[in-house]
Amino acid sequence: MMRKGVCILGLLAIVMVATLLLSAGSPGSSANTAEPASAEVKVDNFSFGPATLTVAVGTTVTWTNRDDIPHTVVSTDKAFKSKVLDTDEKFSFTFSKAGTYPYFCSIHPKMTGSVVVQ
């Protein structure tokens, strides 16, 4: 009984520390709208995940290609354009203005996604 209580306390502590660490990543934002200053998009199975990503202004988004086939990350509105990303290669872009940024893979244009910057 005592051991179980300690375990639950320990888990709570881990969750609290993790929450604090996540909040610390976005200075200036209030506790309720805490957004990390960085976000990830996985390029996997010929798709972007998440297909729609919502981030705060100033967030750096990093795309990582997990496929055995090269892909690109190209803004439909020409806001950003990666070089060709081979397996495990990354591309990052920092969104400094609010707006919706649709993008696609210029090699496999059926692959589309968007970043919503608020």
Next chain:
Amino acid sequence: MAKRKKDEILHDYNNDGVDRRGFLKCMAWAGTGALCVMEGGILKSYSLSRLGEISAREMAGELSFVQISDSHMGFNKPANPDVAGTLKAAVQKINGLSKSPEFMLHTGDISHLSKPEEFDTVDQILKSASAKDVFFVPGEHDVLNDDGKSYLERYGKNAKGAGWYSFDKKGVHFIGLVNVMNLKAGGLGTLGHEQLEWIEDDVQHLKSSTPIVVFAHIPLWSVYPEWGWGTEDSAQALAYLKKFGSVTVLNGHIHQIMQKVEGNVTFHTAASTAFPQPQPGKADSPGPMKVPAEQLKNVLGITDVNYVQGRNALAVVDSTLA
């Protein structure tokens, strides 16, 4: 992962209304390329993986050539860690033909990452083929970094626009098209206005009895649009070819053999010399398909085309593959 099936007939999975009488779609999974033989107005296509079953008489015709595709030189993932080795194996198959083909067509994705050394390796391996002339069209992997400039410098010296061109061999008019440039978000392969106008002009002076062979990387028919396996404006290109009794369309891109006959047009896609891809919709994505090492060479290919003059309508004899 999709299971490999032999000689599977596909259904009309994309509801495009093409699964009707007079329609043939056939898929098979083996081979290292295709020998195309034209004889008496009939273009026959044989997988080089079943050379032993093709008689010398079948391989005879006015014109024979070989299609290879999707070499992806530079690819080194588990689906095939030795794409140079499998391309060399394809060349050995070509060199094993009793009658040397007139030339080769390479329907794109010569390289995996458009690197000069990848193109160099392919050029070097193809030099050992019995057919000396190779006619290329680019795949999307060949034009990755510079809008296709380095591709054009190497392969497109006599080409128009992004690398399209035509030539004549023994009365057959060949048209090499580029449908991998300026792809739009959410879209398919694209030929574009300039190329379409060129096609119209290119065939204007030809007699309707002239056999036409069109080759391009992405299929010019709607194989599986959900995976981008089609070309947005191919219908316009085919409309310019309506007057011809015999039109054959050869494509790559999908790393598997499929054939379809639609009116005066016969569509073929060739296997890859590098790695197989799943059947349409039979996997989460069209990525490289890993098969047991001992099976790999059974799912790679080259295509032989044999052209025979004499009939208006073109028929294609599909060779099922072992």
